[in-house]
Amino acid sequence: xxxxxxxxxxxxxxxxxxxxxxxxxxxxxxxxxxxxxxxxxxxxxxxxxxxxxxxxxxxxxxxxxxxxxxxxxxxxxxxxxxxxxxxxxxxxxxxxxxxxxxxxxxxxxxxxxxxxxxxxxxxxxxxxxxxxxxxxxxxxxxxxxxxxxxxxxxxxxxxxxxxxxxxxxxxxxxxxxxxxxxxxxxxxxxxxxxxxxxxxxxxxxxxxxxxxxxxxxxxxxxxxxxxxxxxxxxxxxxxxxxxxxxxxxxxxxxxxxxxxxxxxxxxxxxxxxxxxxxxxxxxxxxxxxxxxxxxxxxxxxxxxxxxxxxxxxxxxxxxxxxxxxxxxxxxxxxxxxxxxxxxxxxxxxxxxxx
Amino acid sequence: xxxxxxxxxxxxxxxxxxxxxxxxxxxxxxxxxxxxxxxxxxxxxxxxxxxxxxxxxxxxxxxxxxxxxxxxxxxxxxxxxxxxxxxxxxxxxxxxxxxxxxxxxxxxxxxxxxxxxxxxxxxxxxxxxxxxxxxxxxxxxxxxxxxxxxxxxxxxxxxxxxxxxxxxxxxxxxxxxxxxxxxxxxxxxxxxxxxxxxxxxxxxxxxxxxxxxxxxxxxxxxxxxxxxxxxxxxxxxxxxxxxxxxxxxxxxxxxxxxxxxxxxxxxxxxxxxxxxxxxxxxxxxxxxxxxxxxxxxxxxxxxxxxxxxxxxxxxxxxxxxxxxxxxxxxxxxxxxxxxxxxxxxxxxxxxxxxxxxxxxxxxxxxxxxxxxxxxxxxxxxxxxxxxxxxxxxxxxxxxxxxxxxxxxxxxxxxxxxxxxxxxxxxxxxxxxxxxxxxxxxxxxxxxxxxxxxxxxxxxxxxxxxxxxxxxxxxxxxxxxxxxxxxxxxxxxxxxxxxxxxxxxxxxxxxxxxxxxxxxxxxxxxxxxxxxxxxxxxxxxxxxxxxxxxxx
Numbered sequence: 001x002x003x004x005x006x007x008x009x010x011x012x013x014x015x016x017x018x019x020x021x022x023x024x025x026x027x028x029x030x031x032x033x034x035x036x037x038x039x040x041x042x043x044x045x046x047x048x049x050x051x052x053x054x055x056x057x058x059x060x061x062x063x064x065x066x067x068x069x070x071x072x073x074x075x076x077x078x079x080x081x082x083x084x085x086x087x088x089x090x091x092x093x094x095x096x097x098x099x100x101x102x103x104x105x106x107x108x109x110x111x112x113x114x115x116x117x118x119x120x121x122x123x124x125x126x127x128x129x130x131x132x133x134x135x136x137x138x139x140x141x142x143x144x145x146x147x148x149x150x151x152x153x154x155x156x157x158x159x160x161x162x163x164x165x166x167x168x169x170x171x172x173x174x175x176x177x178x179x180x181x182x183x184x185x186x187x188x189x190x191x192x193x194x195x196x197x198x199x200x201x202x203x204x205x206x207x208x209x210x211x212x213x214x215x216x217x218x219x220x221x222x223x224x225x226x227x228x229x230x231x232x233x234x235x236x237x238x239x240x241x242x243x244x245x246x247x248x249x250x251x252x253x254x255x256x257x258x259x260x261x262x263x264x265x266x267x268x269x270x271x272x273x274x275x276x277x278x279x280x281x282x283x284x285x286x287x288x289x290x291x292x293x294x295x296x297x298x299x300x301x302x303x304x305x306x307x308x309x310x311x312x313x314x315x316x317x318x319x320x321x322x323x324x325x326x327x328x329x330x331x332x333x334x335x336x337x338x339x340x341x342x343x344x345x346x347x348x349x350x351x352x353x354x
Numbered sequence: 355x356x357x358x359x360x361x362x363x364x365x366x367x368x369x370x371x372x373x374x375x376x377x378x379x380x381x382x383x384x385x386x387x388x389x390x391x392x393x394x395x396x397x398x399x400x401x402x403x404x405x406x407x408x409x410x411x412x413x414x415x416x417x418x419x420x421x422x423x424x425x426x427x428x429x430x431x432x433x434x435x436x437x438x439x440x441x442x443x444x445x446x447x448x449x450x451x452x453x454x455x456x457x458x459x460x461x462x463x464x465x466x467x468x469x470x471x472x473x474x475x476x477x478x479x480x481x482x483x484x485x486x487x488x489x490x491x492x493x494x495x496x497x498x499x500x501x502x503x504x505x506x507x508x509x510x511x512x513x514x515x516x517x518x519x520x521x522x523x524x525x526x527x528x529x530x531x532x533x534x535x536x537x538x539x540x541x542x543x544x545x546x547x548x549x550x551x552x553x554x555x556x557x558x559x560x561x562x563x564x565x566x567x568x569x570x571x572x573x574x575x576x577x578x579x580x581x582x583x584x585x586x587x588x589x590x591x592x593x594x595x596x597x598x599x600x601x602x603x604x605x606x607x608x609x610x611x612x613x614x615x616x617x618x619x620x621x622x623x624x625x626x627x628x629x630x631x632x633x634x635x636x637x638x639x640x641x642x643x644x645x646x647x648x649x650x651x652x653x654x655x656x657x658x659x660x661x662x663x664x665x666x667x668x669x670x671x672x673x674x675x676x677x678x679x680x681x682x683x684x685x686x687x688x689x690x691x692x693x694x695x696x697x698x699x700x701x702x703x704x705x706x707x708x709x710x711x712x713x714x715x716x717x718x719x720x721x722x723x724x725x726x727x728x729x730x731x732x733x734x735x736x737x738x739x740x741x742x743x744x745x746x747x748x749x750x751x752x753x754x755x756x757x758x759x760x761x762x763x764x765x766x767x768x769x770x771x772x773x774x775x776x777x778x779x780x781x782x783x784x785x786x787x788x789x790x791x792x793x794x795x796x797x798x799x800x801x802x803x804x805x806x807x808x809x810x811x812x813x814x815x816x817x818x819x820x821x822x823x824x825x826x827x828x829x830x831x832x833x834x835x836x837x838x839x840x841x842x843x844x845x846x847x848x849x850x851x852x853x854x855x856x857x858x859x860x861x862x863x864x865x866x867x868x869x870x871x872x873x874x875x876x877x878x879x880x881x882x883x884x885x886x887x888x889x890x891x892x893x894x895x896x897x898x899x900x901x902x903x904x905x
Contacts, residue, residue: 009776011696117732281736337768338745339618
């Protein structure tokens with residue numbers, strides 16, 4: 001009998017990366033349900049199409065890189081990227097938009113930088129920004145949410161046909177509309193009564209439907225926190241700084257007032273970003289204090305770009321800009337090692353206590 | 355008695371797996387056929403054998419003396435004959451062989467004369483420390499540092515606290531737990547002796563809260579002490595700490611109990627603390643009060659490959675296979691044999707190795723218990739390792755530096771402060787062997803330091819040689835120069851003399867002629883005269899013969 005000659009530790013926790021990834025996908029379900037309810041089948045069709053594209057791209061690159069295929073596809077990381085990007089796309093985004101976005105995310109943003117764990121930028125955010133810059137019209141063509149006057153999400157077949165026009169023309173005209181965030185930006189003269197009039201795109205706190213979508217992602221995010229898949233520092237810091245910014249610059253209830261704190265918290269991609277995109281550990285800061293700074297930076301940037309920038313929503317830009325800063329943050333906020341005076345250089349300690 | 359705890363960062367809660375070895379009381383072990391006693395069972399210099407092959411020895415007789423300050427002696431665990439003093443494989447992660455004394459028991463188990471110290475409280479600390487040193491006691495928790503060294507602090511240091519580490523935070527191990535359950539009074543006695551030596555303000559016995567029976571036994575023993583030692587107040591306190599691995603790490607325990615941190619690279623003495631392990635404390639009691647040197651210890655035998663797991667009082671040097679058989683080993687199932695716990699213990703590749711002073715546990719695991727790790731996935735920087743690290747390091751950064759061979763960076767990020775508890779590897783969802791990488795990096799750093807010292811020496815030697823050669827050359831040059839100068843001076847003097855002569859030539863010619871000729875000139879003149887005379891005689895003779903012929 002041969003005895004294994006291995007070094008300690010011999011004991012291991014049962015968790016693994018694919019479990020982490022699966023949990024993230026599961027946690028998007030409430031938000032996904034809300035999106036589907038308010039915007040129809042297009043959301044689900046987009047998502048499935050994004051998964052297919054992601055797995056296809058992943059498989060091709062893994063094949064080219066001559067790595068074991070099953071081993072890499074089983075880590076579910078491509079599916080997470082596809083899910084997050086798919087959820088952020090307009091519900092009836094044409095098929096090629098998803099193809100370009102997900103393809104760019106997986107091939108360029110992830111694998112050209114070395115694959116899982118080596119990419120400095122969040123692949124989903126990169127894919128989104130590429131699409132937003134390249135195809136601004138398609139990217140801002142959102143359906144009005146269910147509940148906005150005259151808006152009923154198209155059925156399955158119509159959604160499928162408008163995403164894949166090759167299958168035939170949709171039987172109804174699909175009406176698109178700017179999102180509430182967009183409206184707030186593009187139409188400065190709205191008064192409070194106009195905003196709150198029945199049937200407008202604005203709901204109780206934020207946009208119609210958008211409130212529930214964000215609450216859905218918030219629930220999913222709390223689940224991830226509860227399961228210890230993500231740490232609280234990034235979402236709390238991000239939502240906190242966004243709240244603080246929107247309180248400081250809140251100038252009344254009209255569209256000139258930049259929107260209330262609740263409007264910002266429950267609009268656009270706020271919650272998706274706070275719990276699912278900013279928390280991507282690969283591209284975020286790693287120490288606890290670093291995570292706080294990183295999250296707060298994203299919150300501030302989201303507000304700044306939403307209010308004073310030229311894009312209605314800003315989560316992807318904010319995340320990418322902070323991705324740039326993550327190594328720097330990590331460098332400057334190292335935790336203090338046991339038995340040292342500072343986290344940094346052991347030299348200063350040695351001269352300190354000798 | 356609720357002492358305020360300060361906690362420590364990180365830590366994990368692995369499955370404890372302690373119950374299976376707690377069903378039986380401490381078991382005795384029949385004498386094995388032979389005992390293998392490595393001369394190196396501790397940190398420091400190996401002991402030096404003072405017996406020869408063929409010698410008959412008694413139980414407790416000293417077989418090997420310490421060499422130097424940081425070293426420990428070895429004693430005969432039973433009576434018998436020295437069969438061999440030779441290299442044998444020892445239980446060490448390196449798997450290398452080292453010098454061992456092999457003892458053939460005679461079966462009588464007869465003691466040599468024990469020399470206990472009658473009343474330790476009347477003895478001088480130095481005398482007690484010496485007795486502990488003579489008894490070969492080393493740390494029995496894992497590292498095996500000679501205990502007497504820890505008890506000899508520099509004269510100017512003030513020891514505030516004595517901590518008895520009865521935490522036993524590693525999963526599976528129950529040796530200290532059983533020891534405290536069955537022999538609590540002995541452990542307390544040992545603590546009193548240590549306190550007498552160090553004269554500390556407080557004596558804290560720290561136990562994890564997953565050992566309620568041991569805690570109760572120890573509390574009873576302390577109460578009994580308070581009743582019997584009415585005249586002598588003691589300062590022993592049982593501190594129950596929450597179960598969390600690695601709360602028994604020396605540095606973590608100190609931080610948890612006192613809030614103090616031991617500065618990097620310094621011993622706990624630096625902050626006025628001495629930590630001793632439970633089993634060591636008990637061994638001190640046996641050595642001082644009973645005169646028994648360290649010849650046996652309690653070993654936890656556990657793991658799914660054993661039918662009769664439990665704690666066994668084992669003579670040092672007992673071959674592991676002897677113990678495993680006793681505990682009902684299923685050799686077909688055994689796939690991994692670990693000395694120590696599953697977090698920090700090391701795998702042995704043979705069952706013929708002996709039990710040594712630091713063998714607290716032998717874990718005979720099956721393949722289902724410890725399956726092979728799946729291949730490592732890329733690091734996703736999830737930070738679980740940093741959350742688990744009790745030293746507040748950044749394990750994922752250290753991993754990049756270790757993989758990339760960036761030794762300077764790794765050093766800057768304090769890889770040297772890694773206590774190798776393995777918590778990071780335990781939690782890693784990508785199954786990356788983190789602590790294994792750090793161990794390798796530490797090894798490379800040590801190698802680099804050694805190389806640096808060596809190259810410094812070489813450079814010093816080279817520079818010294820250059821200097822010496824240069825000095826020699828300079829000396830030679832100086833000598834040559836001096837000689838040349840002397841010669842030149844002589845030449846100059848001669849020239850000057852000649853010039854003087856030439857100058858004064860005319861004026862002194864007569865006078866020189868007038869001088870009586872020197873001897874040399876005389877000889878030359880005489881020789882010339884002789885040649886002239888010879889020539890003349892020859893010419894005369896020739897003329898004479900010519901005249902005769904013509905006539």
